[in-house]
Amino acid sequence: MNRKTIGFILVALALLALPLVLTQVGTAWVRIANLAILFVFLSLGLNIVVGMAGLLDLGYIAFYAVGAYVWALLASPHFGLHLPFWVILPVGALCACVAGAVLGAPTLRLRGDYLAIVTLGFGEIVRIFMNNLSAPFNITNGPKGITRIDGFSVGGLDFRATDTFLGIDFTGPAKYYYVLLLLLLGVIIVNLRLQKSRIGRAWVAIREDEVAAKAAGINTRNVKLLAFAMGASFGGIAGGMFAAMQGFVSPESFILHESIMVLAMVVLGGMGNVWGVIAGALLLSFVPEFLRYTVEPVQKALFGHLLVEPEVLRMLIFGAALVLTMRFRPAGLWPEARHQKEMGEMKEADA
Amino acid sequence: MTVLLEARTISKKFGGVQALKDVSLTIRRSEIYGLIGPNGAGKTTFFNVLTGLYARDAGEVMFAGKPLELGSPHQVAQAGIARTFQNIRLFGNMTALENVMVGRHVRTQAGVFGAILRTAAQRAEEAAIRRRAEELLHYVGIAHRAGDLARHLSYGDQRRLEIARALATEPQLLALDEPAAGMNATETAALRELVEGLRADGLTVLLIEHDVKLVMGLCDRVAVLDYGEKIAEDVPAVVRADPKVIEAYLGTSAH
Ligand SMILES: Nc1ncnc2c1ncn2[C@@H]1O[C@H](COP(=O)(O)OP(=O)(O)OP(=O)(O)O)[C@@H](O)[C@H]1O
Ligand SMILES: [Mg+2]
Numbered sequence: 197m198n199r200k201t202i203g204f205i206l207v208a209l210a211l212l213a214l215p216l217v218l219t220q221v222g223t224a225w226v227r228i229a230n231l232a233i234l235f236v237f238l239s240l241g242l243n244i245v246v247g248m249a250g251l252l253d254l255g256y257i258a259f260y261a262v263g264a265y266v267w268a269l270l271a272s273p274h275f276g277l278h279l280p281f282w283v284i285l286p287v288g289a290l291c292a293c294v295a296g297a298v299l300g301a302p303t304l305r306l307r308g309d310y311l312a313i314v315t316l317g318f319g320e321i322v323r324i325f326m327n328n329l330s331a332p333f334n335i336t337n338g339p340k341g342i343t344r345i346d347g348f349s350v351g352g353l354d355f356r357a358t359d360t361f362l363g364i365d366f367t368g369p370a371k372y373y374y375v376l377l378l379l380l381l382g383v384i385i386v387n388l389r390l391q392k393s394r395i396g397r398a399w400v401a402i403r404e405d406e407v408a409a410k411a412a413g414i415n416t417r418n419v420k421l422l423a424f425a426m427g428a429s430f431g432g433i434a435g436g437m438f439a440a441m442q443g444f445v446s447p448e449s450f451i452l453h454e455s456i457m458v459l460a461m462v463v464l465g466g467m468g469n470v471w472g473v474i475a476g477a478l479l480l481s482f483v484p485e486f487l488r489y490t491v492e493p494v495q496k497a498l499f500g501h502l503l504v505e506p507e508v509l510r511m512l513i514f515g516a517a518l519v520l521t522m523r524f525r526p527a528g529l530w531p532e533a534r535h536q537k538e539m540g541e542m543k544e545a546d547a
Numbered sequence: 548m549t550v551l552l553e554a555r556t557i558s559k560k561f562g563g564v565q566a567l568k569d570v571s572l573t574i575r576r577s578e579i580y581g582l583i584g585p586n587g588a589g590k591t592t593f594f595n596v597l598t599g600l601y602a603r604d605a606g607e608v609m610f611a612g613k614p615l616e617l618g619s620p621h622q623v624a625q626a627g628i629a630r631t632f633q634n635i636r637l638f639g640n641m642t643a644l645e646n647v648m649v650g651r652h653v654r655t656q657a658g659v660f661g662a663i664l665r666t667a668a669q670r671a672e673e674a675a676i677r678r679r680a681e682e683l684l685h686y687v688g689i690a691h692r693a694g695d696l697a698r699h700l701s702y703g704d705q706r707r708l709e710i711a712r713a714l715a716t717e718p719q720l721l722a723l724d725e726p727a728a729g730m731n732a733t734e735t736a737a738l739r740e741l742v743e744g745l746r747a748d749g750l751t752v753l754l755i756e757h758d759v760k761l762v763m764g765l766c767d768r769v770a771v772l773d774y775g776e777k778i779a780e781d782v783p784a785v786v787r788a789d790p791k792v793i794e795a796y797l798g799t800s801a802h
């Protein structure tokens with residue numbers, strides 16, 4: 197066995213053991229880990245659109261919303277439907293995919309700032325639709341959202357309850373963790389394979405120079421639509437899992453702030469590089485949560501009382517960290533190999 | 548010799564500027580056809596109309612016996628016309644090899660599902676794309692730079708890379724927009740050899756060039772544009788002696 201295989205096995209074991217360890221710290225941390233995985237999922241989807249194809253999308257969370265609402269509507273007492281996951285997830289991915297194409301089609305001629313503005317508007321439109329599609333026909337139940345959504349279940353296994361297996365207790369969130377991990381593995385493989393394919397190259401070519409890409413024979417309209425649709429379907433699947441885990445969805449979960457968060461993960465991690473994007477998503481998911489749990493006790497210990505509200509300080513540190521990263525690592529923490537090369541050369545040139 | 552491309556009364560206006568006015572020209576198979584003219588004569592505009600990047604105001608193009616669909620650049624590439632740009636346009640953050648691989652896009656078909664499932668057909672196609680791209684890099688003489696980012700190549704190598712990417716689309720007509728601009732004498736000589744080799748391999752070349760010596764030595768026939776109008780079209784020796792040409796172009800630059 198070479199070192200790579202051993203490293204791979206160690207990482208796999210650590211990932212498998214993680215929820216059991218986190219359960220000891222508190223089930224809340226397993227939930228945080230699950231949300232982090234969902235954000236990795238989202239970031240990888242957005243990475244196709246922003247990182248590879250270079251299309252700045254500020255409304256990405258809309259596809260997450262579509263996936264979540266598809267699950268909510270097809271598996272809750274709201275319509276009295278209770279379809280299994282293997283129906284809902286593909287339907288959710290498909291609906292998000294269509295939404296992606298619907299967003300993509302009118303924006304094909306736009307780039308940069310203009311595209312950002314339109315996609316931002318699109319994200320808001322979807323959220324406002326969710327908010328208002330309660331009359332005359334009650335589809336989304338408006339701002340109240342949809343409750344009592346079915347959880348994920350395979351065969352008779354319910355992912356809400358705690359099960360004991362081999363003498364170990366697996367809580368609901370811990371079980372979700374494994375499902376998400378499996379899905380994530382699939383998403384990573386899809387991303388890596390796309391990156392090194394004819395379509396992936398076409399995306400990057402469009403990002404690099406759209407005119408040259410056209411002249412080199414790429415049907416930029418179709419290829420861009422494909423990027424939007426692919427990215428969106430990732431969002432749709434993540435949204436479905438989100439609804440199943442939470443048991444509740446409302447438009448409030450899909451505000452602009454979330455889109456910006458996912459974009460920040462992609463940019464911070466390193467646009468275009470799958471591993472960088474994963475790192476960015478994990479970092480931006482865990483660090484704020486970590487601060488949430490430490491800011492208050494630390495202040496109490498240092499000053500005896502609370503000086504700055506945890507939420508305020510959390511965002512302050514978070515913002516500062518982002519600014520610093522962009523200042524010192526403009527291509528992201530873990531940029532695409534090609535950018536990395538360029539950074540190295542810049543250093544050499546400085547010396 | 549059979550006709551490969553026939554452009555008929557192509558016109559293009561930018562606001563008040565008549566960049567092309569009723570330009571008609573005929574390119575025969577396997578010839579090197581020069582397109583010359585003073586700055587701003589409309590040469591690049593002709594390329595842009597021909598490759599579908601600019602919408603024309605009037606005119607049509609027959610290519611290989613069929614009307615050429617000028618609406619979308621990728622269809623022009625599909626039909627068999629490839630080009631390079633006056634201001635080199637490469638995919639800077641892709642390697643030289645990847646740049647050429649992109650050129651294979653139009654002749655291959657693997658889609659998203661093939662890539663995700665890594666089907667046998669997709670893997671075979673991917674290997675073929677890579678092989679062909681390597682061959683082309685070798686052909687233009689920059690095989691040793693395959694793994695380098697396009698924007699790190701020297702100027703001359705970038706020009707070669709652009710030609711390799713254009714060749715990857717399997718064109719019948721290769722349109723080069725001032726390929727020798729900014730090249731030194733050695734690089735220009737090597738370029739000339741490359742273009743002659745292409746013709747020997749059966750390709751037809753449409754060449755915009757300011758280097759009069761290069762054009763006169765290389766081209767079988769030459770057309771001259773001046774203020775958007777074609778003022779001459781003939782073998783180099785005749786064009787060279789044409790008083791209209793001398794007045795418009797050679798007269799001003801060859802004294
Ligand atoms: N996109 C554009 N918008 C407006 N005017 C343009 C555009 N492209 C070209 N022109 C104008 O059309 C005319 C022809 O330009 P073109 O670039 O075709 O000349 P050219 O023969 O290629 O010149 P050069 O030898 O300098 O490359 C010029 O007057 C130019 O300013
Ligand atoms: Mg020009």
